[in-house]
Amino acid sequence: MARSVTTQRKSLNTFIAWTIGLLIFFPILWTILTSFKTEAQAIADPPVWFFFDWTLENYRVVQERSNYNRFLWNSIIIAGGSTILGMIIAIPAAWSMAFVPSRRTKDILLWMLSTKMLPAVGVLYPIYLIFIQLGLLDTRIGLTIVLMLINLPIMVWMLYTYFKEIPGEILEAARMDGAGLKEEILYVLTPMAIPGIASTVLLNIILAWNEAFWTLNLTAARAAPLTAFIASYSSPEGLFYAKLSAASTMAIAPILILGWFSQKQLVRGLTFGAVK
Amino acid sequence: MGQIVLEQVTKSFGDVTVIPPLDLIIEDGEFTVFVGPSGCGKSTLLRLIAGLEDVTSGEIRIDGTPSATTPPAKRGLAMVFQSYALYPHMTVRKNIAFPLRMAGLDRAEQDRRVEQAAAVLNLTDYLDRRPGQLSGGQRQRVAIGRAIVREPAAFLFDEPLSNLDAALRVGMRLEISELHNRLKTTMIYVTHDQVEAMTMADKIVVLRAGHIEQVGSPLELYKAPRNLFVAGFIGSPRMNLIGGAEAAKHNATTIGIRPEHISISAEEGAWSGVVGVSEHLGSDTFFHVQDTGLAETVTVRADGEVNFRHGDRIYLTPREERLHRFDEQGLRIA
Amino acid sequence: MSTKASRSAARLMLAPAVILLLAWMLVPLTMTLIFSFQRYLPMRGGFQGWVGFENYARFIGSSAFWPAIQTTIIIVGGVLLITVILGILLAILLDQPMWGQGMVRILVIAPFFVMPTVSGLVWKNMFMDPNNGLLSHLWRFFGADPVIWLSDASMLSIILIVSWQWLPFATLILLTAIQSLDSEQIEAAEMDGAPVLSRFWHIILPHLARAITIVILIQTIFLLAIFAEIFVTTQGSFGTRTLTYLIYQRVLESQNVGLGSAGGIYAVILANIFALLLMRIVGKNLDR
Numbered sequence: 056m057a058r059s060v061t062t063q064r065k066s067l068n069t070f071i072a073w074t075i076g077l078l079i080f081f082p083i084l085w086t087i088l089t090s091f092k093t094e095a096q097a098i099a100d101p102p103v104w105f106f107f108d109w110t111l112e113n114y115r116v117v118q119e120r121s122n123y124n125r126f127l128w129n130s131i132i133i134a135g136g137s138t139i140l141g142m143i144i145a146i147p148a149a150w151s152m153a154f155v156p157s158r159r160t161k162d163i164l165l166w167m168l169s170t171k172m173l174p175a176v177g178v179l180y181p182i183y184l185i186f187i188q189l190g191l192l193d194t195r196i197g198l199t200i201v202l203m204l205i206n207l208p209i210m211v212w213m214l215y216t217y218f219k220e221i222p223g224e225i226l227e228a229a230r231m232d233g234a235g236l237k238e239e240i241l242y243v244l245t246p247m248a249i250p251g252i253a254s255t256v257l258l259n260i261i262l263a264w265n266e267a268f269w270t271l272n273l274t275a276a277r278a279a280p281l282t283a284f285i286a287s288y289s290s291p292e293g294l295f296y297a298k299l300s301a302a303s304t305m306a307i308a309p310i311l312i313l314g315w316f317s318q319k320q321l322v323r324g325l326t327f328g329a330v331k
Numbered sequence: 332m333g334q335i336v337l338e339q340v341t342k343s344f345g346d347v348t349v350i351p352p353l354d355l356i357i358e359d360g361e362f363t364v365f366v367g368p369s370g371c372g373k374s375t376l377l378r379l380i381a382g383l384e385d386v387t388s389g390e391i392r393i394d395g396t397p398s399a400t401t402p403p404a405k406r407g408l409a410m411v412f413q414s415y416a417l418y419p420h421m422t423v424r425k426n427i428a429f430p431l432r433m434a435g436l437d438r439a440e441q442d443r444r445v446e447q448a449a450a451v452l453n454l455t456d457y458l459d460r461r462p463g464q465l466s467g468g469q470r471q472r473v474a475i476g477r478a479i480v481r482e483p484a485a486f487l488f489d490e491p492l493s494n495l496d497a498a499l500r501v502g503m504r505l506e507i508s509e510l511h512n513r514l515k516t517t518m519i520y521v522t523h524d525q526v527e528a529m530t531m532a533d534k535i536v537v538l539r540a541g542h543i544e545q546v547g548s549p550l551e552l553y554k555a556p557r558n559l560f561v562a563g564f565i566g567s568p569r570m571n572l573i574g575g576a577e578a579a580k581h582n583a584t585t586i587g588i589r590p591e592h593i594s595i596s597a598e599e600g601a602w603s604g605v606v607g608v609s610e611h612l613g614s615d616t617f618f619h620v621q622d623t624g625l626a627e628t629v630t631v632r633a634d635g636e637v638n639f640r641h642g643d644r645i646y647l648t649p650r651e652e653r654l655h656r657f658d659e660q661g662l663r664i665a
Numbered sequence: 666m667s668t669k670a671s672r673s674a675a676r677l678m679l680a681p682a683v684i685l686l687l688a689w690m691l692v693p694l695t696m697t698l699i700f701s702f703q704r705y706l707p708m709r710g711g712f713q714g715w716v717g718f719e720n721y722a723r724f725i726g727s728s729a730f731w732p733a734i735q736t737t738i739i740i741v742g743g744v745l746l747i748t749v750i751l752g753i754l755l756a757i758l759l760d761q762p763m764w765g766q767g768m769v770r771i772l773v774i775a776p777f778f779v780m781p782t783v784s785g786l787v788w789k790n791m792f793m794d795p796n797n798g799l800l801s802h803l804w805r806f807f808g809a810d811p812v813i814w815l816s817d818a819s820m821l822s823i824i825l826i827v828s829w830q831w832l833p834f835a836t837l838i839l840l841t842a843i844q845s846l847d848s849e850q851i852e853a854a855e856m857d858g859a860p861v862l863s864r865f866w867h868i869i870l871p872h873l874a875r876a877i878t879i880v881i882l883i884q885t886i887f888l889l890a891i892f893a894e895i896f897v898t899t900q901g902s903f904g905t906r907t908l909t910y911l912i913y914q915r916v917l918e919s920q921n922v923g924l925g926s927a928g929g930i931y932a933v934i935l936a937n938i939f940a941l942l943l944m945r946i947v948g949k950n951l952d953r
Binding site for chain 1 (some may be wrong): 403434
């Protein structure tokens, strides 16, 4: 039972929580604000907060100078592609384990989880070699495959936990109602599975978009996504705060928005259903 | 149109036999209740009839047609599940129409039958809602609606009321009985609640460990339980079962007497004891009598006006003609 | 109800995922294992013979190894300490009634969605830069000398950056766990006369134990592998070279594949210890 709380208490909670929330969010807010400043204002001391000459100049410069669109496009293709490819493989796998479980289902699930735990650096050189051999180094397709593979266990797990929640009685009811296998999948299972599939897609796009080991080590000029684009600002000649901020804002904005929609799924996906 | 015959039906899961060979005839239009403690195989039996489980051996005939290998949808049966099993992404209208859609009926006919079922079940105002927005009782009615529209040869109910609260359960019980009176369709109803069985059934099938203990009308079971299990299971509060010397006086190993067949007196009677807990229901009072030397407690029903206190010594007299006698195997002695 | 046909169909549906993951795991790992027993320098002649366990001994024996282990432990431990403790406090705070709860949650979670290279660079330049960073402005405002964060307090800086990224994850999971606590339990404790602090110790904390364990295990696995944050800030200098970074340098920078592979096998073994613990918890959960 929810209890009524004094307004005073609630105000205090609100004040503390918002203070801490804004403090945690501050680096992002500051980055966004700085992206609209001139370079001089960006490093001004004392700092300028809101009252500066808002400008879109930085965004223009970043896009022009560094061929931003190609990096963006690479990010979209790699994150999107690895997600689509992964789902094509993960949906049937999760489906079969959820609806036709066998004695080994649990072992297979745990084994899949263990592959996710493999430290990337331990297999860096072999992958590097294989990529050179197959001509996949610095290609979008190569990175798409690798990101699909590293996230496949999470996709299978998430889908599995969602599919598991579809009660067996519903399928039996559909069977009693005269639905064949085709109708069962089309009218009953798919609509009920779509929310789970959508959440999985969302989380996977986020993970793939932010992945920063393989994207940094397996790409150079051609296939580099936004993670690598931002990393190029770490060299001293790239030290322009306002430009860095603009580039960063563009790189994180889409994922921030997606991420806000997927808070709950995040917990399920990253804890392998152990916390709900 | 809805006679169901089970002949030597068995079911095993691996090495575990859930239903030993079993014969049963359910007549057309009959309201049959499968009742028994949990794990007695009543749900499995229902699912065998539905076709959701394959029989291990034996024959199921629906209206004379051998159906043991017919897929569930082709048996002409409709089932109401314990969890209702409504399709959460469909509106009430679509849920009810789903079996009709699967049967390929045209839209107009679908709508007509859905409206009709909704009217019968008081669901007309809720047709465009989703199951998530309905109360437990309403969901239950949607599940029944989905069964009705198919005009099935028989309805199968799998503990349909167990997720409802007590008051709603009584209401739905009446509605389902009313529905049966109106449709006159065969209904098979599974429950562990003997009150539901007694109040609704034309015929009760008492099951234990996959085995039929007794088949009969509620009154037959009440009046003449075939063995100790049925005697103890049917009737509320439970029948008093008394062994030892008192039973021997009646040439039986065990005698049984229902609480409502014992008269109670402050002065004299065949047995005596001390009042323990008494439950006042208003219309009736149940006394749990201790220290009778017969059984741990003897439960007695008295009129609501009768008032004894905890610790009072009272006298009990069983009505001889209502005494049930059982032999050493626990079987009824006629 | 599963028939023979549906079982074989299920196996067919499962096969691609299993085969791909099996290949992804076995092929490179086997190669790493083979390299680790070789003297293999791609830039200087490639394969130069089998050396047995020499690489393993040299990797451990090198002057960089133990400092790297120490660095790794400090970073992982420091981040875990900060994120778990602050995560519990934040989760409890966010569970209290307040106005704009959803919005605060969004603010708190946001850092998790920032790509590691961005958070590394934003912190390095805009906050920790000794001349123009916001923190140095702040220090100067109070009349103090600005800290040269990434060289003088390099470990603290890295821990701070990584904690900022992972605090949302810990908070979110612990919040989910707190919300699953039956409020009647707390009310019962209240009726029993337990004061606030002992309610926390005896009811809330034990309830969170499982979630905390999961947070620790998952974060450990991810934290052992942090790379980009170091790559864009210190490049492993100023004592921030973790085991992962050391292996990376051996393999790609000094191109000593044999040595790096031996290190890689150590990393795999280390990660597996935590993975096994995690799998035991998750596995128990599957049975329910």
